Amino acid sequence: ASKLVDTRGVSPFVIEGVAPHWRHELHGFSWLRHFCGTDETIEKFARTLVLDWIGRDMPFDRGNWVPTIVATRVLNWMRHMPMLVRGASPKEIRQIKRSLGIQLQSLKLRGRLTSNPLDALYSAMALLGASLCEQHQAKTTQKWFLTFQELVKTQIDADGLHHTRNGQVQSSVLAALLLLRQYWPQLYDAP
Numbered sequence: 001a002s003k004l005v006d007t008r009g010v011s012p013f014v015i016e017g018v019a020p021h022w023r024h025e026l027h028g029f030s031w032l033r034h035f036c037g038t039d040e041t042i043e044k045f046a047r048t049l050v051l052d053w054i055g056r057d058m059p060f061d062r063g064n065w066v067p068t069i070v071a072t073r074v075l076n077w078m079r080h081m082p083m084l085v086r087g088a089s090p091k092e093i094r095q096i097k098r099s100l101g102i103q104l105q106s107l108k109l110r111g112r113l114t115s116n117p118l119d120a121l122y123s124a125m126a127l128l129g130a131s132l133c134e135q136h137q138a139k140t141t142q143k144w145f146l147t148f149q150e151l152v153k154t155q156i157d158a159d160g161l162h163h164t165r166n167g168q169v170q171s172s173v174l175a176a177l178l179l180l181r182q183y184w185p186q187l188y189d190a191p
Helices: 020-030 030-035 038-059 067-079 079-083 090-113 118-131 138-155 167-182 185-189
Strands: none
Touching: 020 030, 020 067, 030 038, 030 067, 030 079, 038 079, 038 090, 038 118, 067 079, 067 167, 079 090, 090 118, 090 138, 118 138, 118 185
């Protein structure tokens, strides 16, 4: 979120009084991209932060479990899964995958029930991405693709912009769509 915060050696997830956008970025884990392709020590630090989040924020917290934030977190964890599990113990891998599964279940339920169109779109993107990771589940992928496609039709206009016309929303939706395209290019080959 273009902000620096001195954590004074404590977990960033316990810092109080930060701007909502900074909190969204922190709990959405988009910053994991900065750890990719670095040395093992830095990658281990990234995994430590993910495990720290799981230990602190895994229980439901209204602010950190908004479907848009959960979907962003899920997409980023899936994108960086090779880095997160490289050198991890079997217990750490199970913790990360279990947390990911719980978050996906949350999106399946809450994404369908939300009255916020943006939450529904993000939920569909994350669930489609997860389904594409499980390549043997063609029926599920088709279901989430159709849901995603319908939400895009109702929320993205002919100019390629989200109906809100909010710059922050525009850039975050575009980033999520590009993430889907970059990591699951077969999505754009779908009928």
